[in-house]
Amino acid sequence: MSHFLDHIIVILVRPQMGENIGAAARAMANFGLRNLRLVAPRDGWPNPRADSLSSGAFDHMEPVTLYDTLSDALHDTHLSYATTARPRDMVKDVLTPREATDQSYAHVAAYPQQKVAFVFGAERTGLENDEIAQCHKIVTAPTSDDFSSLNLGQGVLMLAYELFQAHHIHDADKPPAPITHETASQASFDNFFHRLEAALEDGGFFREDSLRPRVIRNLRSFFMRTHPTEQELKTLHGVLRSLVSLRGGKNDS
Amino acid sequence: MSHFLDHIIVILVRPQMGENIGAAARAMANFGLRNLRLVAPRDGWPNPRADSLSSGAFDHMEPVTLYDTLSDALHDTHLSYATTARPRDMVKDVLTPREATDQSYAHVAAYPQQKVAFVFGAERTGLENDEIAQCHKIVTAPTSDDFSSLNLGQGVLMLAYELFQAHHIHDADKPPAPITHETASQASFDNFFHRLEAALEDGGFFREDSLRPRVIRNLRSFFMRTHPTEQELKTLHGVLRSLVSLRGGKNDS
Numbered sequence: 184m185s186h187f188l189d190h191i192i193v194i195l196v197r198p199q200m201g202e203n204i205g206a207a208a209r210a211m212a213n214f215g216l217r218n219l220r221l222v223a224p225r226d227g228w229p230n231p232r233a234d235s236l237s238s239g240a241f242d243h244m245e246p247v248t249l250y251d252t253l254s255d256a257l258h259d260t261h262l263s264y265a266t267t268a269r270p271r272d273m274v275k276d277v278l279t280p281r282e283a284t285d286q287s288y289a290h291v292a293a294y295p296q297q298k299v300a301f302v303f304g305a306e307r308t309g310l311e312n313d314e315i316a317q318c319h320k321i322v323t324a325p326t327s328d329d330f331s332s333l334n335l336g337q338g339v340l341m342l343a344y345e346l347f348q349a350h351h352i353h354d355a356d357k358p359p360a361p362i363t364h365e366t367a368s369q370a371s372f373d374n375f376f377h378r379l380e381a382a383l384e385d386g387g388f389f390r391e392d393s394l395r396p397r398v399i400r401n402l403r404s405f406f407m408r409t410h411p412t413e414q415e416l417k418t419l420h421g422v423l424r425s426l427v428s429l430r431g432g433k434n435d436s
Numbered sequence: 437m438s439h440f441l442d443h444i445i446v447i448l449v450r451p452q453m454g455e456n457i458g459a460a461a462r463a464m465a466n467f468g469l470r471n472l473r474l475v476a477p478r479d480g481w482p483n484p485r486a487d488s489l490s491s492g493a494f495d496h497m498e499p500v501t502l503y504d505t506l507s508d509a510l511h512d513t514h515l516s517y518a519t520t521a522r523p524r525d526m527v528k529d530v531l532t533p534r535e536a537t538d539q540s541y542a543h544v545a546a547y548p549q550q551k552v553a554f555v556f557g558a559e560r561t562g563l564e565n566d567e568i569a570q571c572h573k574i575v576t577a578p579t580s581d582d583f584s585s586l587n588l589g590q591g592v593l594m595l596a597y598e599l600f601q602a603h604h605i606h607d608a609d610k611p612p613a614p615i616t617h618e619t620a621s622q623a624s625f626d627n628f629f630h631r632l633e634a635a636l637e638d639g640g641f642f643r644e645d646s647l648r649p650r651v652i653r654n655l656r657s658f659f660m661r662t663h664p665t666e667q668e669l670k671t672l673h674g675v676l677r678s679l680v681s682l683r684g685g686k687n688d689s
Contacts, residue, residue: 210590215580243583274665281601324597325604327468330496337463337593344577344594348534351578379675386678402671408662415658422632422655425639426679 187350188215190291190298193339194256196222196314197305205236206336207303208247212240213340214347218298219247220256253302253314257369261297262290262410265318266338267310268331273404276320283322284345294365301342306335316400317369319407367413375416375423376403382427440603443544443551445471446592447509449567450558452478458489459589460556461500465493466593467600471551472500473509506555506567514550515543518571519591520563521584529573536575537598554595559588620666628669628676629656635680 198204228249250256257263264283287299302318304310389395451457481502503509510516517536540552555571557563642648
């Protein structure tokens with residue numbers, strides 16, 4: 184495959200301190216990662232504080248790109264990991280950084296055209312549940328039970344370190360385990376999911392407005408978990424179409 | 437053996453910035469390391485700058501101890517690793533952090549009375565050749581060839597992270613528990629799936645009888661892959677009900 188690390192995208196969502204963006208970039212460049220995306224950085228971009236903390240890391244990377252929403256930033260990725268210390272009440276695989284990087288490596292080896300994203304939340308608040316729901320899996324670094332205070336730069340560092348090790352170890356010898364199916368892009372998935380959401384709206388599925396965000400989030404998590412192929416999404420579109428339309432005119436309960 | 441991580445000693449030789457000592461302590465506490473030794477810290481000890489950068493890490497550790505020379509600091513250790521980015525002209529084993537931590541783990545398992553030291557040099561200058569010579573082996577973290585600028589806190593973090601993983605993987609007889617959500621029974625699943633199938637039938641989803649078994653199989657595979665909970669099946673029943681309710685009047689393409 185082409186260079187594994189070039190398939191990895193780091194996304195920082197609503198980062199607050201330029202210093203932390205700089206530290207994240209430095210950690211990335213130390214371990215050969217080149218693609219950094221920022222979603223709504225508090226102090227805008229470019230940011231001189233980030234530059235000064237980066238030790239020149241940006242010179243070794245692709246230009247940083249800016250997005251308004253996580254959804255936009257994920258549009259061309261096929262596999263995404265939400266990094267969060269606290270797995271919420273959400274049904275998703277939770278992996279260690281090492282497991283996630285091994286899995287990413289296998290994914291990129293099987294699908295050399297695809298990109299894999301690692302998503303980090305804001306410094307204090309982390310990722311919101313809706314943002315976690317937009318990712319396929321969760322990565323949580325095991326830390327000491329009674330003292331767990333990794334900052335943003337440290338979180339990126341550990342992950343970058345593991346990714347580089349995976350690259351280093353695997354490229355050296357054995358081929359990694361293959362992935363079983365070719366997954367659709369996030370944009371294709373979103374397209375289906377928005378159609379489903381609209382149809383449910385029409386069908387009166389959301390009885391209470393207050394519960395709606397959580398119901399959508401759970402539903403999204405459910406469908407994300409399948410990690411569908413383009414073919415499967417096509418089938419789901421057909422399923423949806425056929426469920427809302429009754430052949431011949433007979434009525435269903 | 438007693439707690440593996442309690443056998444590990446981190447030694448910082450001639451550290452300059454209190455901030456870096458604080459960051460190192462924070463990284464240690466994050467990963468359950470408790471023993472920090474300082475050799476001739478430039479600004480003496482205690483150091484308020486270290487405290488403020490530590491996020492309270494020192495509260496989770498043994499008291500820091502001070503030494504005049506590396507030789508003194510190593511006196512009661514049995515295995516020591518010099519961390520240095522540049523292996524000098526010296527005949528010693530050079531290990532990755534992962535190899536070194538695995539080796540440490542094996543060592544402590546075999547010799548439960550012994551201590552293992554990881555030695556870090558001053559910020560800019562690193563360890564001197566004489567100091568490297570006092571250690572048994574060298575640890576070098578593989579980093580990107582064209583950008584390698586790990587600072588002291590980051591170096592300690594990576595090592596602490598690896599030590600904790602080694603502890604975690606080996607000590608827990610059980611591997612870190614994969615999150616298992618409580619899945620629904622096959623009967624519940626089949627119940628949902630048959631309802632879906634019937635609704636699709638009514639909607640004219642199966643255009644060609646000959647393809648029908650394969651389409652159903654694929655659809656079933658898709659939904660099986662989620663391995664849903666009972667709660668999720670309930671939601672899916674609701675989704676189905678609400679989608680087919682749209683069939684009443686308007687016609688969808």
